[in-house]
Amino acid sequence: MSRTVGFVGLGIMGLPMAKNLIDAGYDVVGHNRSDEPTEELVEYGGEDGGSPAGVAEQSDVVLLCLPDSPDVQRVVLGGEEESDPVIDGLSEGMTVVDHSTISPTVAEEIAEELAEEGVTMLDAPISGGESGAVEGTLSIMVGGDEDALDEQRDILDVMGETVTHCGPSGAGQTTKACNQIVVAAQMVGVSEALVFAGQAGADLEAVVDAISGGAAGCWTLDNRAPNMIQGKFEPGFFAQYQYKDLRIATDAGEAFGSPMPQTELAHELYKSMVQNDMGRDDNSGVMQVLEMMAGSSVHVEDQ
Template sequence: MTDETVGFVGLGIMGLPMAKNLLDAGYHVVGHNRSDDPVEELVEYGGEDGGSPAGVAEASDVVLLCLPDSPDVENVVLGEGEETEPVIDGLSEGMTLVDHSTISPTVTEAIAERLSDRGVAMLDAPISGGEEGAIEGTLSIMVGGEEEVLNEQRDVLDVLGGTVTHCGPSGAGQTTKACNQIVVAAQMVGVSEALVFADQAGADLAAVVEAISGGAAGCWTLDNRAPAMIEGEFDPGFFAEYQYKDLRIATDAGEAFGSPMPQTALAHQLYKTMVQNGMGRDDNSGVMQVIEMMAGKRTDD
């Protein structure tokens, strides 16, 4: 048991299991979420309701965030939106804000500068590993910010992640996460194309996956998503609409830095198709359904 209190704002598909892991590790956890049900679940598990983002910060030694997009973080942290009790109002000098959201690197840098003016440190620490990783505490955490600040918070982050990597100064964690999503999307689309092709050709899909997983084609998607993809099961571990958003961040950053991203741009359009066809809350492996549509197959066949 520790006397440290961790605030957690954003108790969604990733945030709630992360907060529960902190409780299991002996931390006091004070939480807030836009909807009430996750907060009630956290309280039932042993946490406390902070009442508002500012209330969470006031009650905590360190504050963690896990929110959907850049505007959400700006609103919740700085009050640049509808939030009237933002995190910044409850922070005090010497505290640290750790943002596990996936947002724009430039937005991260701007928020970090605002907090620094208040004597508050910020780490951008986006995560990868899906709902399973959040539940099991095996997330990959990519951290931007001062290494000394990371070392001060490493015990907390070690509860949540199997790997915690310092990637550089403020914004570097978000840049690294964009790289992660570029590769993840390439895997999802590639495996989807392979499975639809194999099915069209009349092959045994399970045998195809077994045969290619041990060779150069082996990847996380084949190991962790292909069996469900074969069955047409796309229960979310990571929402396709979030993958779409993350790829927008990546392509925007690529444009800003003059980095060509032809494959990522294509993947972005495929995930846009998912969102526009009501599949945004499916798992990101559900991009296979778009390839099936292109092949003239019904998605519920």
């Protein structure tokens, strides 16, 4: 419990995760590209690391929660837009845990570069949305050295309800891609069902109640359908991030020769969300694209 945890990337997921670590008694040093989240962390009891390198210098282990592969490469290894990357503040024997969702091959490449510096990298993407981050009930999928995971498990247990070792470096990201394939399928499937039911004149709440307890029961019906019926798409997980994750999955599918017909369709629907300025809506907001295709809105607003 005496370890200091560094946290780089205090967004919709990262900030509540960092707060949970403070609540659990850890000293947390944070950094975010924009100042407001870092200020909120400091007000909560954390410290401002000043830069990614500054966070690493003051920490025993560094956690990341960033948007995409280029962001992780830049923040960890440096580049034109990052003069103080994490790697400059790391010491031999430290561990970096990346909770971002990125390409499995990029995760492997970063792990190899850090290993040359005597630093261990765990790719540990997360699932559960903002509510899971706030409540500390995330699912954490870990790739990398299992002994390194065991050393950091107490930290991960604060943020996640399930922490699963999935294999060597990159395996956590592969598992997350599988997760996002299924999540997108649920979101699109429930959206399609609700739009169909609305077009047919059925009571949407009754439809959800009826099918939730049977073979169609799923996380989306339980956790998102009530808001979808009311046209409420406040973000728990941004649609633009879902789009990005599906791009990672389809790119990996192409690389590994794996057929992904359903995922390609979901990818195009989320692309439509982004192109229609809905990228900051919740990923359940894909229902709006199907409503656009149907030519009418079936949700009941301000119910």
